[in-house]
Amino acid sequence: MKFNKKHIFAGICALGASSVLLTGCAEQDPVESLHDSLEKVVQLEKPFQKEQKTLEKLEKDENKLYDSVIQLNMDDYKKIVSLSNQALDNASKREEHLKTEKSSIDDSKKEFKTAKESAEDIKDEKIKEKAEIAASYMEKRYSSYSS
Structure with missing residues (x-):
């Protein structure tokens, strides 16, 4: 599953900007509560950001393995089995990161x-x-991720 990095960045920027705006504009209890919650959201998404890089690398590795297997013929059966096992290992790693x-x-x-x-x-x-407005951006991000 690929998630557009621009959407991630835009969502985080929208969160940051709205939390700064909201904090600077008023010292009301609901605003402080909103700001604190948005800060937690950003912290909770840090593992997501980290996993994106790892998943991207694993997907590239998987594509290389696939390309290697496709170029072989049945005379290279042992090599095909070895590459297939590597691909299965890669898929397991990707599943954990997902x-x-x-x-x-x-x-x-x-x-x-x-x-x-x-x-x-x-x-x-x-x-x-x-x-x-910030909430609508976040809802779009969550919806994009789910789809």
Whole structure:
């Protein structure tokens, strides 16, 4: 599963910008709560970011193995078996990294619900509107990941 790095970066930037804006604009309890939740979301997504690099490398390795196997014929059966075993090992590693990545996103999504609830309590309409815009970006990110 590939996830567009631009979407990840844009989402994190939107979170950062909205949390800075919201913190600077008011010292209300809901705003502080929103800011704290958004900071937690960013921290919870750090494993996701790390896994992206690892998964990208493993996918490239898998493609190289596939290309090598395709170029062989049945006279190279032992080599095909060896490369196939390497590919299976690679797939197992990718599965573990995908689980870590998914767990990170799931934890982030749960924490984001807390942030969204805090945003609903904000009284200042301008701040609330900005929080809603940031929330829509995050929901799009989670939706993109799920699909």
